[in-house]
Amino acid sequence: MISRRDFLKRTSAAIAAAGAIQPLLGWATEDSGVIPGKEGMIVRSFRFLDLEMPPEYANLFITPVPHFFVRDHMHEPSTLDAAEWRLAIGGEVEKPMTLSLADLAKLEPHTVTNTLECAGNGRAFHTPHVPGVQWQRGAVGTARFSGPRLRDLLERAGVKPAGKHVMFHGLDEVPGKVPPFIRSIPLDKATDADTLIALQMNGAALTKHHGFPARALVPGWVGAASCKWLAEVKVLDKEFEGNFMNPGYRMPNQPIKPGEAVRPEETHPVTALNVKSLIASPSDGASLESRSVHIQGAAWAGETDIARVEISTDDGATWQSAQLGKEHAHYAWRLWSHTWKAPKAGTYTILSRATDTQGRTQPATAVWNPSGYLYNAIDQVKIHVAA
Amino acid sequence: MSQRSRLVLAVLVLTVLAMTCVPLLRAQSPELPPGPMQGKVTTACTECHESRIILQQRLSKAAWTKEVDKMIKWGAVVDAADRDGFIEYLSTNFPTDKPPYEAGKTSAEKRKK
Numbered sequence: 001m002i003s004r005r006d007f008l009k010r011t012s013a014a015i016a017a018a019g020a021i022q023p024l025l026g027w028a029t030e031d032s033g034v035i036p037g038k039e040g041m042i043v044r045s046f047r048f049l050d051l052e053m054p055p056e057y058a059n060l061f062i063t064p065v066p067h068f069f070v071r072d073h074m075h076e077p078s079t080l081d082a083a084e085w086r087l088a089i090g091g092e093v094e095k096p097m098t099l100s101l102a103d104l105a106k107l108e109p110h111t112v113t114n115t116l117e118c119a120g121n122g123r124a125f126h127t128p129h130v131p132g133v134q135w136q137r138g139a140v141g142t143a144r145f146s147g148p149r150l151r152d153l154l155e156r157a158g159v160k161p162a163g164k165h166v167m168f169h170g171l172d173e174v175p176g177k178v179p180p181f182i183r184s185i186p187l188d189k190a191t192d193a194d195t196l197i198a199l200q201m202n203g204a205a206l207t208k209h210h211g212f213p214a215r216a217l218v219p220g221w222v223g224a225a226s227c228k229w230l231a232e233v234k235v236l237d238k239e240f241e242g243n244f245m246n247p248g249y250r251m252p253n254q255p256i257k258p259g260e261a262v263r264p265e266e267t268h269p270v271t272a273l274n275v276k277s278l279i280a281s282p283s284d285g286a287s288l289e290s291r292s293v294h295i296q297g298a299a300w301a302g303e304t305d306i307a308r309v310e311i312s313t314d315d316g317a318t319w320q321s322a323q324l325g326k327e328h329a330h331y332a333w334r335l336w337s338h339t340w341k342a343p344k345a346g347t348y349t350i351l352s353r354a355t356d357t358q359g360r361t362q363p364a365t366a367v368w369n370p371s372g373y374l375y376n377a378i379d380q381v382k383i384h385v386a387a
Numbered sequence: 388m389s390q391r392s393r394l395v396l397a398v399l400v401l402t403v404l405a406m407t408c409v410p411l412l413r414a415q416s417p418e419l420p421p422g423p424m425q426g427k428v429t430t431a432c433t434e435c436h437e438s439r440i441i442l443q444q445r446l447s448k449a450a451w452t453k454e455v456d457k458m459i460k461w462g463a464v465v466d467a468a469d470r471d472g473f474i475e476y477l478s479t480n481f482p483t484d485k486p487p488y489e490a491g492k493t494s495a496e497k498r499k500k
Contacts, residue, residue, distance in 0.1 A: 134443040175435040176462020
């Protein structure tokens with residue numbers, strides 16, 4: 001007899017095998033492939049897995065998991081057994097602990113609706129080009145993450161006075177002599193009421209690509225802070241020293257010119273997200289039949305709120321306010337929409353520009369930096385209006 | 388089922404499997420462009436990650452030099468005599484002014500009717 005779990009496993013394997021026949025029969029383009037549970041995603045890389053959300057999906061407040069972007073730095077863990085999995089909490093604490101998934105599930109859960117964006121989203125648009133995954137507009141999405149607060153766990157473990165930073169270590173499999181993907185966040189962010197050990201995403205257990213069985217969720221911050229396949233939380237007396245804290249994920253304190261050298265002590269880690277907007281529709285390059293154009297999208301600002309989104313159809317000479325959507329959560333993007341009547345048939349560029357409650361506004365040109373982090377220039381799509 | 392028909396069935400199943408897996412694998416990692424270093428770069432540089440990571444970069448020779456040296460430090464097996472050839476091959480094929488790499492999309496798990 002087969003168990004239900006085995007049945008599910010086998011079913012998905014069968015579906016994957018069926019999908020594998022597609023290229024053979026010419027149903028798919030040469031470039032495509034099947035990642036079970038991920039449909040219609042832009043493939044930046046299959047190995048390591050880097051999948052981008054087509055911007056058209058930014059018309060929903062909650063991004064369905066099949067359309068949520070995936071950013072893996074290394075190989076995903078080859079074996080993950082929920083029953084065997086443990087989370088170790090140690091370092092500068094009074095009582096180091098080891099918790100099972102059942103232990104975590106017993107703690108009071110908390111839900112945070114968070115827009116997660118890869119620090120490198122938009123990297124492809126920097127000039128001159130910078131190395132890294134060439135994300136365009138869709139390494140971003142919004143989901144409801146649930147699980148115990150990290151703060152509750154740290155309280156039980158008792159952070160010693162020396163504890164200043166909290167390090168996350170996941171189970172990613174590190175190839176060759178590559179440094180492991182380990183990063184840390186300051187203690188005050190780690191003990192924020194909204195920083196979680198997330199076990200669920202959109203009401204279901206995390207899927208493997210999103211960090212099953214547990215991931216950190218550091219709301220409003222770049223995705224890299226929210227370590228997947230979490231296995232260890234360690235309290236440190238200083239920022240973690242390792243490739244993915246330095247030189248990785250750092251920005252020059254002052255904007256620099258391309259090619260100009262920057263001293264490590266004149267850089268800081270990338271933390272909270274920038275103010276930014278994304279046009280979900282019309283799609284870039286769309287041909288529209290009607291002159292009445294419904295423009296919609298999303299806008300977010302990391303730890304702060306969106307104050308307004310404006311649209312320009314005359315290359316930024318004039319701006320009209322878009323209507324902000326009703327759905328609202330502290331760390332989540334705000335949907336927006338605007339209807340515009342094209343004066344005549346022709347080709348137009350639609351620009352969207354967000355401003356947050358701190359007065360930060362999207363710039364026409366994003367601040368260039370050597371790794372292309374936090375790109376947030378005004379978004380744009382070109383459309384053709386026929387009638 | 389006789390032993391013979393079992394064998395025939397097994398061969399059939401294996402053939403179908405082989406036919407389905409080969410195109411999938413090819414779709415999973417496009418080839419690097421032809422050139423004297425194609426083979427060596429493919430061997431050394433698609434061990435940990437696939438070719439798309441390389442195909443989508445648009446970098447200067449200085450930036451490619453940094454990438455190759457970083458990857459060697461991280462464990463890429465490149466003969467010291469080949470280092471300059473790798474940099475030459477990568478910066479010739481993936482220079483800053485080449486049009487962007489056209490990424491594909493993941494396909495649906497089942498054919499949509």
